[in-house]
Amino acid sequence: MLASLLAVLMVVVAGMPIGYVVFRDLRFALLIAPLVTALSAAAAAILMLVVGGDLLWWLGPLLVLQWAATPVLLRRTAPPAVRAGTWADWLWLVVPLLLPFLVVVLPPTAWDANSIWWLHAAYFTKGATLAREYLGLPSVSFSHPDYPPLESAAVGAVWSVLSGYKLYVAQFVSAALSFSSIVMLGYAVRVATNRAPALVSRIAAACVALAAWGAEPTGVADGYSDVLWAAAFAAAAVLLLLRPEPLRRPLLPVLLLSGVALTKNEGFVMAVVLAATATVRMRRELRRAWVLWVPVLAGGVWSLVCRHFGAKSDVTSSVHLGDVLRLDPAIYDRLSPTLSAIWSTVGPLVAVAVATAVVGGILLRRQRRTLELGGDLWLWALVAVYLAVLSATYLVSSNPITWYLNTSITRVTLPFALVATASAVCWAVVALTGGGTFGGDGATIRREVGISQDQSQEISV
């Protein structure tokens, strides 16, 4: 247990500088630090594979560089913080998650955690030569060596420091990453509903964060990475699609989007979709939107590197475009059970969320605008695209459909649940407040802090 806690401490401390650059607040920096460390470890793993050497040879200098660059980043990227987050905000984000996270003490025996993520972590600790060999080994093909490296690199980095390859250490590190991602989802909702009364906004944030346990309650802390990418994806979507002018300070959504792109293949696809959607939404400021494509680039680099060393994707390698185009029944017969499984897992939840959005969209649109919440059609567009992506994945896979659905559907449908819950909860905030904001409208807020609208815009840059 001591080693596991030490491991969590390591991933927190290592990511603190960039976390502080993001939040300007040590308490909130703690919450995103594990994700920052994992992103650094993923970058180190890619560099190791491309250039050579060991994981720590790359990660060490990367972290030192981050620490050294922090003062510069604070000077160059920081808008002046009007006020730090309160303890109440912090506690509302963290405390509701603690009890459901106790599942982290369960035995670290989850199938995919061992067969995929921690196996990859193990060979990442062995240096470039062996790691490259493993990527192309036929005996390892079951473990999807093409899967992106974020979680495995973080676990591998910790294993490289703490000897013994303890599985509980891996489980705690994996859980810390999921925790970080889920808290960021809550934070994103808190930020998006910032103009509502504080208590309403905090409860909304907690409700959406608690949806991350979905239909697979142990998935947050058993070493699987589905919650990690799904929560980061929903958080980035809320920040980019519901907030006004999200590119004025894009660091947090870009970090989250990077986590999405570097955690799972379907995450990479959805990172591309989200970057494209956000770019379209912010088409009037394309000059700034380029930054959203950096995570896509990172995911693309991983995809190229792992394939260069022989890793194969079970999905893309089993696609027969000809069969798809000539409507082969063997492929399209898989559609019905796929949609049925998706419906039975998240259908009712999504249906009620759609009803909420339709009623709200027709009758409370004006009140929503007052809260400066963007239209959630953008969110539902993501849901539609993900439905298409997920269905296509099940269709073209060579895995037996019943087995494939039974072993994955509760995990991969989580993005539907999270986006749908975020949409419904935001509408509830609109309905509860009737569009009333903290102390009135934006003009009132600006008067309260003693600045003009022009000054406000200037500061927010």
Add this chain to the structure above:
Amino acid sequence: MDDPLGRAGEQPSTGVPSRPRLSGHPLVRIVVVLLAVVVVVLAGHGAQRAAQRGVDAAHDPNRGGDRVFETQMETVRRQLSEQVPAASTVYFKGSVNSLWYQRIVEFAAMDGIIVVPDAARADYDLSVVSAPASVSPGGMRLVVKRIG
């Protein structure tokens, strides 16, 4: 709350008593809130189950999860480390989709051992068999045979 996305000129809500300006038909607002509550209840069911399971496991470590399998994994892993030198090649007969095949590949990676798909290229032949728990904790044992 500090808003890392900017709009730093705005004062975020921080619990100061506020009197929201009510608008919208009350019935509509109630319906929307009730619908959202249904969504939250449906979505939060997993967290509630996880909390229950976590509390049970924290109270009694033997109640949650498969402790026997955990012991078997630890045993087989320890025996692999003790009996097969690093950088060896090993062969494990069995489907790649079988549980012990995948565990052996995982544990082999931790020790820098390579699992090869045919026995002719291997230094060792491995299998996992049942054994009395008094002999091999958990009731599974790794059998290692030198090839050649």
